[in-house]
Amino acid sequence: MTNTYDVIVIGAGPAGENAAEYATQRDLSVAIVEAELVGGECSYWACMPSKALLRPGEALAAARRVPAAAGAITGEVDVEATLRSRDAFTSSWKDDGQVEWLEGAGVTLLRGRGRLTGERRVEVEAADGTRTSYEATKGVVVAVGSRAATPPIDGLAEARTWDNRDITAAKDIPERLLVLGGVVIGVEMAQAMRWLGASEVTIIEALDGLLANEEPFAGEELQAGLEEAGIGVELGARAERVARQGTDGPVTVTLADGRELTGDELLVAVGRRAPTDDLGLEQLGVEPGRGGFIEVDDHLRVPGHDWLYVVGDANGRSLLTHQGKYQARLVGDALAGVDVDPAWADNSAVPRVVFTDPQVAAVGLTEAQARENGVDVFAARFDLGHTAGGALQGKGAGGTAQLVIDRDRRVIVGATFVGAGAGEHLHAATIAVVGEVTIERLWHAVPSFPTVSEVWLRLLEQMRADDLGL
Numbered sequence: 001m002t003n004t005y006d007v008i009v010i011g012a013g014p015a016g017e018n019a020a021e022y023a024t025q026r027d028l029s030v031a032i033v034e035a036e037l038v039g040g041e042c043s044y045w046a047c048m049p050s051k052a053l054l055r056p057g058e059a060l061a062a063a064r065r066v067p068a069a070a071g072a073i074t075g076e077v078d079v080e081a082t083l084r085s086r087d088a089f090t091s092s093w094k095d096d097g098q099v100e101w102l103e104g105a106g107v108t109l110l111r112g113r114g115r116l117t118g119e120r121r122v123e124v125e126a127a128d129g130t131r132t133s134y135e136a137t138k139g140v141v142v143a144v145g146s147r148a149a150t151p152p153i154d155g156l157a158e159a160r161t162w163d164n165r166d167i168t169a170a171k172d173i174p175e176r177l178l179v180l181g182g183v184v185i186g187v188e189m190a191q192a193m194r195w196l197g198a199s200e201v202t203i204i205e206a207l208d209g210l211l212a213n214e215e216p217f218a219g220e221e222l223q224a225g226l227e228e229a230g231i232g233v234e235l236g237a238r239a240e241r242v243a244r245q246g247t248d249g250p251v252t253v254t255l256a257d258g259r260e261l262t263g264d265e266l267l268v269a270v271g272r273r274a275p276t277d278d279l280g281l282e283q284l285g286v287e288p289g290r291g292g293f294i295e296v297d298d299h300l301r302v303p304g305h306d307w308l309y310v311v312g313d314a315n316g317r318s319l320l321t322h323q324g325k326y327q328a329r330l331v332g333d334a335l336a337g338v339d340v341d342p343a344w345a346d347n348s349a350v351p352r353v354v355f356t357d358p359q360v361a362a363v364g365l366t367e368a369q370a371r372e373n374g375v376d377v378f379a380a381r382f383d384l385g386h387t388a389g390g391a392l393q394g395k396g397a398g399g400t401a402q403l404v405i406d407r408d409r410r411v412i413v414g415a416t417f418v419g420a421g422a423g424e425h426l427h428a429a430t431i432a433v434v435g436e437v438t439i440e441r442l443w444h445a446v447p448s449f450p451t452v453s454e455v456w457l458r459l460l461e462q463m464r465a466d467d468l469g470l
């Protein structure tokens with residue numbers, strides 16, 4: 001077996017797989033190292049199982065909003081069928097299908113844990129402890145992803161808590177679930193477990209709003225939706241101590257104000273860490289930053305090491321599958337010397353969707369972030385339910401759409417949509433932000449009647465009424 005490849009990728013999650021595939025398509029020889037399952041966190045313990053757990057509840061909620069259809073719903077989500085569907089989406093945590101795909105793409109799979117041992121050199125330690133050294137002629141791509149972080153809360157490490165792996169692979173739905181963290185993973189899993197029959201779900205968030213990095217109205221509307229679904233939301237609630245009774249007894253979280261919350265399981269969803277402690281970075285004099293994330297330049301290379309790229313969660317730029325895959329496509333091409341677009345690894349228009357009810361979808365900057373960046377902005381806002389398409393979605397299917405417009409450049413720099421199925425509105429906004437489409441030009445992008453997308457027209461009309469003119 002050859003020990004030299006043009007490219008060696010460490011980590012076969014979505015980012016690593018894409019870097020390998022794109023480099024292979026450019027006729028480079030590529031090996032990919034994977035310590036667990038080909039497909040990574042996203043396929044088995046993150047994006048796919050979480051959305052499979054959410055989808056049936058979302059479908060029922062949509063039907064319940066239509067008065068003439070609601071009466072036909074006589075039961076709740078079928079839990080067993082949902083778990084079976086989740087198992088199918090994760091291929092029952094087997095990676096045969098993805099391995100077949102890799103091999104078909106011409107990528108060599110090296111099973112084991114990869115470690116950097118010097119410039120362009122990687123050692124792979126197989127499960128039986130055997131170590132083999134490999135060399136990459138063109139470059140090494142680190143795509144090791146991220147894992148749930150454990151916050152330093154008294155008693156938490158001993159309390160047998162759940163992380164994203166436990167909850168997405170759950171065989172039973174806990175009766176009472178506590179969720180530490182009111183950002184995307186926490187709110188999505190709270191929603192899923194409630195829809196799947198958990199009788200008490202409580203989100204514990206230290207800050208004073210959910211989804212703290214998004215528009216404040218997004219967090220507020222999401223909170224209202226979750227509370228209406230019977231989910232408790234404790235804001236400004238700092239967990240100080242965690243204790244479980246015995247090994248299987250209830251778990252209690254003590255808050256800074258002395259209150260105690262008790263559940264059967266505690267999901268810890270308060271951030272991520274990149275598994276870079278044992279990656280051999282010290283051999284290269286590279287020190288990971290906070291959370292183990294590896295700093296990269298705008299070409300996704302580690303400064304001072306132009307052969308070493310980091311893509312996906314591991315560089316900490318944006319912890320989302322689609323952004324990691326985008327970075328990986330660019331790197332796959334760059335390794336082959338293909339001149340890529342000058343807008344390299346653009347991080348200004350990251351699309352993000354929270355798959356709750358209501359969904360929260362956003363791209364680019366919030367109004368506050370734009371102002372902090374010194375942009376003179378105008379924010380146009382409209383209720384999605386006040387469009388003809390929105391009204392047809394049924395009772396309570398409203399929500400808010402907001403565009404943040406740069407007054408000087410007359411382009412959209414950020415957009416947020418909150419509402420049922422709002423994620424599907426997002427790509428139009430992403431195209432407008434990335435394409436820097438002027439509002440004069442957008443005036444000619446006519447939304448179909450009667451779709452919820454007519455909200456774009458209503459938002460443009462607000463700009464017309466403002467001194468932006470049109």
Ligand SMILES: Cc1cc2nc3c(=O)[nH]c(=O)nc-3n(C[C@H](O)[C@H](O)[C@H](O)COP(=O)(O)OP(=O)(O)OC[C@H]3O[C@@H](n4cnc5c(N)ncnc54)[C@H](O)[C@@H]3O)c2cc1C
Nearest residue numbers: 011013014015035040041042046114145312313319320321
């Ligand atoms: C519950 C949950 C839901 C999510 N939902 C979404 C969603 O809906 N949409 C979205 O865009 N994002 C979502 N995310 C985020 C998404 O999962 C990540 O952004 C994505 O998985 C990152 O891809 P990656 O390839 O960088 O890393 P990963 O998917 O983490 O894969 C990294 C791979 O590297 C391997 N590895 C690590 N170290 C080594 C080593 N030293 N040697 C060999 N192999 C190694 C790991 O075993 C793993 O297979 C979600 C995350 C969570 C936790």
